[in-house]
Amino acid sequence: MTGILGYARVSTGDQDVAGQTMRLTQAGAIKVFTDVRSGRNPDRPGLQELLAYARKGDTLAVVRLDRLGRSLGELLATVAMLKERGIALLSLEEEIDTSSAAGELIFHVFGGIAHFERRLIAERTKNGIAAARAKGKRPGRQQLDAKRITAALPLVEAGLSPTAAARQLGLGRSTVYREVNRAAIARGI
Template sequence: MLLGYARVSTDDQNLHLQLDALNLAGCEKIFEDRFSGAKSERPGLQNILDYARSGDTIVVWRLDRFSRSLKDLIDIVTLLGSKEIGLKSLQEAIDTSSSSGKLIFHLFGALAEFERNLIRERTQAGLKAARARGRHGGRPKALSQDKQALSVKLYDDKKHTVYQICEMMGISKPTLYKYIEAAKGNQ
């Protein structure tokens, strides 16, 4: 069975072009969403994924109407493949139920993985260069070493509540407990 999926990003847009193309392609049932692709909750997409059965093919007007990103597309097609459900894009002429469509899709997947690896390598190189210049990432400590020691001393003296210590020092309870643990580890 051919199942159609159409999505527009805003209520101002309409689905006429996509619906006409999906009907012309022979879709027996069409699911719709009127949400930005950036939103993870797309009830129409979830409904079509729940409805589709082995041997069905989901038809979309364009791949960008189906997924938020290439990674998202690969994840969805992998899910569809595990359920033996095909994906057909009318504009890109990709049909994962055919051998050539699978090849094109896997090339897209390989390019996406290559891009992710390049980003990871550039990020690591940038962090390494920053460390060589004495810069270290992460959030700065809330308190200086002296104030950390003072907060632990106030806690150990048991004259103030945890809440009072946190208020005086301007820190949260987890931060105070982290300083206390660190002080115990240094003893």
């Protein structure tokens, strides 16, 4: 028996797969597999479990293509692997169904457009950085004020929390925590 198998992924524990799961179930998914991991992380147990469960004739459904892969190359490789196994891909948001020739064509066209868009963004970013440098600006993160960092340690040693010290000095909380840890390591604590 073939069916629709849903795959829902969110990047962090702060996010919830419930909305994706609901949409996939409404689209006819008989089972939904989930992952709470960044798309950058290739180790996705939920996706692996889905692929182990899926049989020829099944359809892998996602709410959006970016839930399945972050890059065009990754998506194309996944679709090729699915096609070899006789599994179709259904993307609800983009309305792509690779079980038909037209759906497969649309997938490749959308993939090409997405790749083109990413290249345009990269080019604009590169041009913007070059323009900023030409105006004498230094793009990127500004250097930290060593005096403020040095002032944070006595505040923490006096009993102020690193978060409060960071707020008082206009520093990032992680910066103060990092410096407190460095100081503790230097003292051998």
